[in-house]
Amino acid sequence: MSAHVAAADEFDKLVPDPEVCREFGISAMTLWRWDRDPELGFPPPVKIRKRKFRHRSAIEEFKRQLLQRALADWQHSRAAH
DSSP: OOHHHHHHHHHTOEEEHHHHHHHHTOOHHHHHHHHTOTTTOOOOOEEETTEEEEEHHHHHHHHHHHHHHHHHHHHHHHHHO
16 A cells, blocks of 8 residues: 555544544533534534544644634734734
């Protein structure tokens, strides 16, 4: 298997919710709230045998969008001063 295929497989793996919580530094309750906030746009869970997972690619896209919004807000606040 090539390194590119291995990287693509890693990027699209399913991440269990407890790992998602650790990655973002949030509690399970906060993740529950994020699931119910449509404006936030957090990746929806994939349910497998009563456990929830998220696609790694969707998590990374969410992080990218979060960073873009934060930078835009920061630039807007600097321009206002």
